[in-house]
Amino acid sequence: MLDDFMTRATLAGIGTALAAAPMGCFVVWRRMAYFGDATAHAAILGVALSLALSLPIFAGAVVIALLMATTVALLSGRGYAMDTLLGVLAHSALAFGLLAASFLTSVRIDIMAYLFGDILAVSRSDLAVIWGGAALVLALVAWRWSALLTATLNPDLARAAGIDPKHEELVLTLALAIVVAVAIKVVGVLLITALLIIPAATARPFARTPETMALIATGVAIASAWGGLRASYAFDTPTGPTIVCVVAILFCCSATVSGLRRLKVRTD
Amino acid sequence: MTFLVETRGLSVRLGGSMVLDDVDFTIRRGEIVTIVGPNGSGKSTLLRTILGGVRPSRGRIDRAPGLRLGYVPQRLALDPTLPMTVTRFLGLTRRIPPRERDAALTRAGIPDLGGQQMADLSGGQFQRVLLARAILENPDLLILDEATAGLDQPGAAAFYRRLEEVRSETGCAVLMVSHDLHVVMSASDRVICLNGHVCCEGTPQVVAEAPVYRALFGEGTQGALALYRHRHDHRHDHGGAADPDATRVREAG
Structure with a gap:
């Protein structure tokens, strides 16, 4: 069954959606969208370095993404506004990554595949990495769920309950780096943040608790991965961007419904 | 165990300035302690140090083993x-x-x-x-950081009455920072007046009469004391909202 490239691609998409959606909720709640971008852009540097040193791409991407997160943490609060700092780091990492990749004349790599994903070329071993990474992220988030949630709400509230907010931040950073590494093959570094944020934002109007929001976001992400894959097959369009377009359309529907609902409440 | 939390010679430096200097502080089981002090006097820093969010630069802080904390932030x-x-x-x-x-x-x-x-x-x-x-x-110690900041006087008074009930029901200690001087003073066993260091400490009456306290809070605190005595004669539904002196204290604070 795994011989069919469409089956492999579908499984890769679903695996990525499973990891990205609950993580994306935390990215939205903690307003880390730009931080997610910086981590994702840094991953391209990780990819170039792994190819140069013939290391596994997953490991390289995770390590560089973590290094980026540490750099952000070290430099924050030193005179630069957070968005300026993240803007500098995100785009520098991307530029240096592309530069590093251009030096790799010995290996013929299609850098576009890492920028926008190449889900149709997912191999069995890629699939193992994606599902392994997704399982790790889900386990991490499920295990720390209530601590992560409390630390997100208020750090002092967390401390009173015996939770170390710095520790939970570290867990989130690690999980985010793994999600980025998992999603590279599927949507590429430039569109990973979309897969994190848009399903969570789409789920928001229909959720009453954090848990339902994470579940709905997961459903939205899976539906988009599946729908995007089918659409890209039918219309012969690039798959990564098609997946993001589908989730963006779902977001528009969600925003419209919630807008109409609010209008109804006001006129009632 | 005699204390829940105890600090000895606690000093905290934040961003180059000394926020707390040589603070000795103790809270025992079942006690209601209020910290008062002007803005920037280190009240919230002391609470956050007790919670573990701020590291002392000198001195020590001891917590009773297995201490359970409950925290009510100023705003969430x-x-x-x-x-x-x-x-x-x-x-x-x-x-x-x-x-x-x-x-x-x-x-x-x-x-x-x-x-x-x-x-x-x-x-x-x-x-x-x-x-x-x-x-x-089920905390042993309930910590409140200006928990009534957004409430009107009847609301704040009701909130403090609820606190007293909680203390008598569960026997937990309460440590709070507040600006509602007149209401808080009446509900406390002990008041600590803080201004970087402990200016004075004792029963609400002792603190309200202390010269350092009057120097910090001005003449308006006469009203606080009047209300404090007043509240012990009988009980108002609205926590003394109609008392003109009480209103003046609020404005002064």
């Missing part, structure tokens, strides 16, 4: 992207049996609001939910 900025019902919030850090949860909601005076979104609550309801959640942790 709930991000609009985070959906949260009252019920879910009450069970944030530990699973609460439905009966216990309903009892907590009833005691907080909001029995029917369990399914409400936190964001839709009024200021008073929100603070009562924060208090109810902290109590559900």
Whole structure:
């Protein structure tokens, strides 16, 4: 069954959606969208370095993404506004990554595949990495769920309950780096943040608790991965961007419904 | 164990300036202690040091082994992207049996609001939910950081009466920072006047009469003392909102 490239691609998409959606909720709640971008852009540097040193791409991407997160943490609060700092780091990492990749004349790599994903070329071993990474992220988030949630709400509230907010931040950073590494093959570094944020934002109007929001976001992400894959097959369009377009359309529907609902409440 | 939390020679330096200097502080089981002091006197820093969020630069801080803390922040900025019902919030850090949860909601005076979104609550309801959640942790020590900042006087008075009930029901100690001098003083066993260091300390009456306290808070605090005595004669429904002196204290504070 795994011989069919469409089956492999579908499984890769679903695996990525499973990891990205609950993580994306935390990215939205903690307003880390730009931080997610910086981590994702840094991953391209990780990819170039792994190819140069013939290391596994997953490991390289995770390590560089973590290094980026540490750099952000070290430099924050030193005179630069957070968005300026993240803007500098995100785009520098991307530029240096592309530069590093251009030096790799010995290996013929299609850098576009890492920028926008190449889900149709997912191999069995890629699939193992994606599902392994997704399982790790889900386990991490499920295990720390209530601590992560409390630390997100208020750090002092967390401390009173015996939770170390710095520790939970570290867990989130690690999980985010793994999600980025998992999603590279599927949507590429430039569109990973979309897969994190848009399903969570789409789920928001229909959720009453954090848990339902994470579940709905997961459903939205899976539906988009599946729908995007089918659409890209039918219309012969690039798959990564098609997946993001589908989730963006779902977001528009969600925003419209919630807008109409609010209008109804006001006129009632 | 005689104390729940004790600090000896505690000093905290934040961003190059000494916020707390050589603070000796003790709170024992079942005590209600209020910290008063002008803005920037280190009240919140002391609370956050006790919670563990700020590292002392000198001195030591001891907590009773197995100490359980309940914390009511001044404000909880709930991000609009985070959906949260009252019920879910009450069970944030530990699973609460439905009966216990309903009892907590009833005691907080909001029995029917369990399914409400936190964001839709009024200021008073929100603070009562924060208090109810902290109590559900079965704390030995309840810490409140200006928990009544957004409430009007009757609301604040009701909030403090609820605190006294909680103390007598559960025997937990209460440590709070407040600006509602007149109401808080009457509800406290001990008042600590802080201004970087401990200026004076004692029963509300002793502190209110201390010259350093008057120097910090001005003549308006005469009203606080008057109200303090007043409140012990009989009880008003509105916590003395009609007392002109009380109003003046608020303006002065």
